[in-house]
Amino acid sequence: VQLQASGGGLAQVGGSLQLSCEASGNAAAWSDFGWYRQAPGKEREMVARVDSRGNTDYSDSVRGRFAMSRENGASTAYLQMNSLQREDTAVYYCNAEHFEEISPSRYGWAPYWGQGTQVTVSS
Numbered sequence: 001v002q003l004q005a006s007g008g009g010l011a012q013v014g015g016s017l018q019l020s021c022e023a024s025g026n027a028a029a030w031s032d033f034g035w036y037r038q039a040p041g042k043e044r045e046m047v048a049r050v051d052s053r054g055n056t057d058y059s060d061s062v063r064g065r066f067a068m069s070r071e072n073g074a075s076t077a078y079l080q081m082n083s084l085q086r087e088d089t090a091v092y093y094c095n096a097e098h099f100e101e102i103s104p105s106r107y108g109w110a111p112y113w114g115q116g117t118q119v120t121v122s123s
Contacts, residue, residue, distance in 0.1 A: 008117030021094035033077035037090035
């Protein structure tokens with residue numbers, strides 16, 4: 001199983017981009033989805049999360065500008081980024097947990113990360 005992130009690119013200040021995160025395999029086996037980002041010289045930080053019922057959570061820095069969604073019963077999550085600022089420039093990573101056999105005869109949630117996608121915001 002894997003996560004495939006897409007949609008990054010170059011935007012101007014005030015512009016918009018949408019990121020997508022597609023999970024392979026059985027959609028029901030995936031739990032909450034999240035987007036994280038890491039800017040040069042900084043630690044990776046949580047940007048937004050959405051649970052299986054569509055409840056969302058955002059970091060203070062993006063609340064009101066970004067919107068995360070997830071298709072019901074689907075294994076794709078989206079991050080709509082509006083009113084982009086230069087401070088949003090970073091590599092964005094998709095994260096989710098997959099229910100699987102984590103050791104012989106023991107099942108649990110295993111974390112997966114998608115490949116990073118670069119978002120660059122310029123003035």
